[in-house]
Amino acid sequence: MTYAEIQKKEKELRDALQKLEQDKEKLLAAEATKHFEDIHGKMSEFFQHFTAEQKAELKSFFPSDKVRGAKKGGKQSQEKGSVQPKYELPTGEKWSGRGRTPIAFQEWKKANPDHEYPAYPHKS
Structure with missing residues (x-):
């Protein structure tokens, strides 16, 4: 096998890997949608019965987009402590x-x- 053939085969494999990764992302998105509906149903049914610790643990899955001291409109409030x-x-x-x-x-x-x-x- 020549160097050019190896390069060609390597490119084909990279392209195939990229396509597999795209297919994987599509499948994961479809699975996530399916599981979201299941999770949403369970949360609607049982959330009120969770303990404070369980609610806090669930909340930890969601990154906070709030910045301490930030106000609506993106304006920053005064310095912390002021x-x-x-x-x-x-x-x-x-x-x-x-x-x-x-x-x-x-x-x-x-x-x-x-x-x-x-x-x-x-x-x-």
Whole structure:
């Protein structure tokens, strides 16, 4: 066998392999459609009876397209950890209203139990 014949045979085999891969993808797509219908039916019937752990495991099969901090329209929100303040004490202490209540706000609430925290921006 000559080098040219080997190259020709190699090309034929690559072409045949490519065709097999295309056929395989088509068959997999058809199988996936068939199984989707089965899975959808089972999920509709039994999902409400799954435990939280089972639901979380199922959810892990789906990649999240959400980006933390991303808003609709593709615009990014502020940097992580940077949230606009919701409250501001007369002392200038600010708080977003999220997470643990800062000590200054706890003390202010003890001194002013009948009042809500002053909204940001505070106006003296």
